[in-house]
Amino acid sequence: MNILFLTLARITTLDERGIYTDLLRKFRNEGHHVYIVSPFERREKKKTGVVQESGATILNVKTFNLQKTNLVEKGIGTLAIEYQYLNAIRNHFANEKFDLVLYSTPPITFSKVISFVKKRDNAFAYLLLKDIFPQNAVDMKMLRENGILHRFFKQKEEKLYALSDTIGCMSDANKNYIIRHNPKIAESKIEVNPNSIEPIRAEITTEERIAIRKKYELPVNARILVYGGNLGKPQGIGFLLETIKATTAEEVFFLVVGSGTEYESIRKWFSDQQPTNAKLLKGLPKNDYDTLLRACDVGLIFLHKDFTIPNFPSRLLSYLEMAIPVIAATDPNTDIGQIIEKEKCGHWVISGDNTQMQNAIQAICSNENCEMMGANGWNLLQREYKVDHSYELIQKRIQNV
Incomplete structure (x- = not known):
């Protein structure tokens, strides 16, 4: 089977670890042919071209700057990217026939590309829903509800959902939200297909833990609570800083x-x-971050308290993989905290509630069952969040067509 994956993520090789590369590597290892369309942002000063890497064909498309740029260029780039991708596919994959077109949100502006591949190749279209836009931008006051831009992007969202043969949501709360707010979509094409990885069991000796902490100038004997990942407005970083201070x-x-x-x-x-009682480090390469994470004790998740959409941060999987307990401070609409508590792998608090947060920190730091919570998290990862599960769900959908 030929698989076309469309993404805003910069993918240079399938040897990297991540929710997308792990899944694509699974497809490759199962004998499928993987084609990836990934951006060359303007700042890289490179031309559109195709490379063969780690058993995949990667089409790098020159785009505007999409990450870490001003809102104007980001907006223009997000709108322009479907035309840039479409032209690149027509020029470089003219003789390829795709059986599956796989894509994630963000963005929601791939409709013309998906429509073209579906019509030309009779391909199956599978959406991995990682972001509910534009409602998340409305929640963060980045878009005015029912304003011109909100209505424009809402139409784009509806078009993308309509084109998709299956919509894979990150959790039950995600699925229920999509069903509730999109009554025109047949419920039968919406399923839970969560963030997933190919987990590696991380073992670490006491000597290694001490060496890692010393390398990053961290206290050797403290209980280290780590927040790793994107530092943006959606993460409700203000509450993280309040927590440190309190x-x-x-x-x-x-x-x-x-x-x-x-x-x-x-x-x-x-x-x-x-x-x-705290240290800030600039983002690290994935391998370095994973090594550092092995020397930490508790993983932290923060989400902005104003979200009405059920986010499900993929950083949870990193903590589960390291078999460390989790404290999640979120809005009440996501189910990530409920899952953490149900599976007894950590604690959940409402974002902004300082009393709840301090109680959770005290409980997790005085609890002799932290090792058991970490083990519960590892078992949850094995049971629910492995790429094998995501792969099988997608395969089942295609086979049932």
Whole structure:
């Protein structure tokens, strides 16, 4: 089977680890031919072209800057990308016939590309729904509800959902939200296909843990609570900083690792406040981050309290993979916290509730069952969030056509 994967993520090789590369590698290992369309952002100063890498064919398309740029260029780039991808596919994959076109949100502006491939090749279209836009932008006050831009992007969203033969949602709450807010979509084509990875069991000795902590100048004997990933407005970073400031327990140390639109404001806060119980690190390469994560004790998840859509951050999988307990501070609409508590692999608090957060930190730091919670998390990962499961769901949909 020939598979075309459309993404805004920069993919250079299937040897990298991540929710998309792990799934695509599974397809490759099962004998399928994987084709990837990925952006060459303007700042890279490279031309559109095709490369063969790690058993996949990667079409790098020159685009505007899409990440870490101003809103104007990002907006123009998001609108232009479907035409850029469409032209590149016509020029470079004219003689290829695709059986499956796989794509994720963001963006929601791939409709013309998907429509073209479906019509030309009679391909099956499968959407991996990782982002519910434009409602998330409305929640974050980035778009005015029922304004011109909101209505425009809402039409784009509806078109994408209509074109998709199957919509794979990250959780039950995601699925129920899509069904409830999109009554024109047949429920039969909506399923739960969560974030998934190819997990590797991380073993670490006491000596290795100490060496890693010393390398990054972290306290050797403290209980380290780590937040790793995107540092943006959707993460409700303000509450993370409030939590650091409010935590007085001497044995607790916070490690913040990442990059994003809020990084500079966080760096300034660290510079002004000079917290003795926390450290900020710029985003690390995946392998380095995973190594650092092995030396931490508790994983943190933060989401903005104003979200009405049920987000499900993929960073949860990194914590489960490292078999460390999790504290999730989220809005009440996502089910990630309920899953964490049901599976007894951590604690859930409502974002902005300082009392709940301090209680959770105290509980997890004084709890002798932390190792058991980590083991529960690893078992949850094996049971629900492996790429084998996502692969089988997609295969089943195609076979039933």
